[in-house]
Amino acid sequence: MSDAPIPFCDLSRAHGPIRADIDAAIRACIDSSAFLRGPQTQAFEEEWAAFCGQRHAVTCNSGTDALTLAATALNLRAATVPSNTLPLTAIGLPRAGVTVTICDVDDDGWPAPPVAPAPHPPPAPLVPVLLYGRLPRPAEPASALYDAAHAHGWKPPPRALAAWSFYPTKTLGALGDGGAVTTDDAALAQTMRDLCGRDDQLRDRRQLTSRMDEMQAAVLRVKLRHLPEWIAMRQQIGARYDRAFAQLGINLRGPSLHHLYCIRVPDREGLQRTLTARGIGSKVHWEMPLHRQEGPWQASGATCPGADAWCASVLSLPCYPGLREDEIDRVAAAVGEHLGGGGGRQIAVELALAAGQFAAELALAERQICPARASGTPVVWIRHRDNADSGALSGNPTEPIMAPC
Numbered sequence: 001m002s003d004a005p006i007p008f009c010d011l012s013r014a015h016g017p018i019r020a021d022i023d024a025a026i027r028a029c030i031d032s033s034a035f036l037r038g039p040q041t042q043a044f045e046e047e048w049a050a051f052c053g054q055r056h057a058v059t060c061n062s063g064t065d066a067l068t069l070a071a072t073a074l075n076l077r078a079a080t081v082p083s084n085t086l087p088l089t090a091i092g093l094p095r096a097g098v099t100v101t102i103c104d105v106d107d108d109g110w111p112a113p114p115v116a117p118a119p120h121p122p123p124a125p126l127v128p129v130l131l132y133g134r135l136p137r138p139a140e141p142a143s144a145l146y147d148a149a150h151a152h153g154w155k156p157p158p159r160a161l162a163a164w165s166f167y168p169t170k171t172l173g174a175l176g177d178g179g180a181v182t183t184d185d186a187a188l189a190q191t192m193r194d195l196c197g198r199d200d201q202l203r204d205r206r207q208l209t210s211r212m213d214e215m216q217a218a219v220l221r222v223k224l225r226h227l228p229e230w231i232a233m234r235q236q237i238g239a240r241y242d243r244a245f246a247q248l249g250i251n252l253r254g255p256s257l258h259h260l261y262c263i264r265v266p267d268r269e270g271l272q273r274t275l276t277a278r279g280i281g282s283k284v285h286w287e288m289p290l291h292r293q294e295g296p297w298q299a300s301g302a303t304c305p306g307a308d309a310w311c312a313s314v315l316s317l318p319c320y321p322g323l324r325e326d327e328i329d330r331v332a333a334a335v336g337e338h339l340g341g342g343g344g345r346q347i348a349v350e351l352a353l354a355a356g357q358f359a360a361e362l363a364l365a366e367r368q369i370c371p372a373r374a375s376g377t378p379v380v381w382i383r384h385r386d387n388a389d390s391g392a393l394s395g396n397p398t399e400p401i402m403a404p405c
């Protein structure tokens, strides 16, 4: 088996086969001397709206600006955002005058439903973030606005606004910044065009001056022709990982377009070290939940244990068009072996316990031994020599303290 590096992301694999078309599109823009507010942007807006199943698309400079434009057009005053998103979601909204409140997430990473009794006043409307390309929680009522930066290929519900990012690594990525809002509402689309500042005349005092340039639109038009095929490739990669991890209990539940392929593991840093040693890239999206960061939002006031656990355990694996099956299998094998599911090997769960931490450590270790249990691998629990919590475990440090499961 090859041991060539597997980068976390390699855009050249998608760009390589269409490079001549990209070069020609850029050259045509330069030759036409039309750089802003030209035919490429208009055509891309029509094509992107059609791809999303919406009537209008308004392009702008970034996904963050798209959120600001949409919230301004909707006159949104307050919004709830899940704590496991990245700050850009929650930065785009306050610039439109929205008061943002952070909420916790459940074990599946979806915004945690309010606990009974219902909070008073009721929580502000949710702006769902379709993280990693995961679809909204089944049966969740439609929202007015979605952060769809990760969800290219998703069709927003009628009347909803969706904010898209074309950051280079996105499923449809520009060669720089870019964003758009889609909507079925012609009046909202016009408001957003005025906010973008397309004319020589000031049409809205809240104008942002946020435009997509013609070269990016031209490149995005070339790439959009290949998007269905690239989305299908991501689905195949996701399905192959899902099959490999089926017994490990580490994959996320629910349908996904796999902008990112994420797993949740207890010993994330250890797994990353294993992957790095084998030349395999991985990344964390994201390490620090919003409620632990200073920002233009109001923390819920409560702690967000679900988001803390999520951000401490989520890990993204290579997933992009051009990733080969043998590479997916190498990544999956490395993950499986690290977690002890490699078959036949005994795994040792080392509990570096300080007094009082036993329950938390055990909960983490439980997840770690799941794969072993599923594959029938014996587990030996090893007590750390410096363990002060002698009440919890007893015996010689290398003595099995639980029967192999």
Ligand SMILES: Cc1ncc(COP(=O)(O)O)c(C=O)c1O
Pocket: 062, 063, 064, 065, 085, 086, 088, 089, 129, 131, 147, 149, 150, 164, 165, 166, 167, 177, 178, 179
């Ligand atoms: C979930 C999410 N929302 C919003 C954004 C903002 O998009 P942009 O970087 O185009 O401003 C990003 C970008 O990575 C994102 O991942």
